[in-house]
Amino acid sequence: MTEQQWRVLRVLADAEYLDAKGIADQALLYAPTVTRILKEMLDRKLIKREADPDDGRRSIISITDEGRGLVTxxxxxxxxxxxxxxxxxxPDRLEAFKAEALALAAALEKFQPGD
Structure with a gap:
């Protein structure tokens, strides 16, 4: 599993369901990348796709039991x-390192795509 695939799976594990745009936004990926990843994950039965009951043009994506088992x-x-x-x-050094890594990530947020 690629790092991008894992990000998509983690996003879906934390949400009941999302559309492809929501997944792309939360996983910080481009829509065409998410489209390709979703196809691969559907083939592996890690996710399922259903029509949105409120908008038949839109698909709703959710994680399957198999996908959730992989995450767990x-x-x-x-x-x-x-x-x-x-x-x-x-433990103390590791916590300090994690705090610094989070601070670095926060400082780099201004470089996110679309900003």
Whole structure:
């Protein structure tokens, strides 16, 4: 799974459903990229697409149980890794590093596409 595919899956895991534009906005991806990713994820049965009951021209995308299982399993694995990192680096140093990384990300927000 690519980093962009993972971003789409995480966005859908946090939302009940979204349209492609909403996914693109929240995952910070361009619409054509999201369209390609959604096709691949549909083929892998990680997401499902349904017609919007209020607007038949619009599709609603949601995560499947298989997709949610992938997110949950990955989260468990990531938690174990982060615990090991904290042991190796020191919990206080790791927290300080994460705070600096968040500060860097906030400082770089002005460079986001569309801004």
């Amino acid at each position: 399993g990955t989260a468990r694995h990531t938690k174990k890794l982060l615990d090991e990192y904290a042991k190796a680096f020191g």
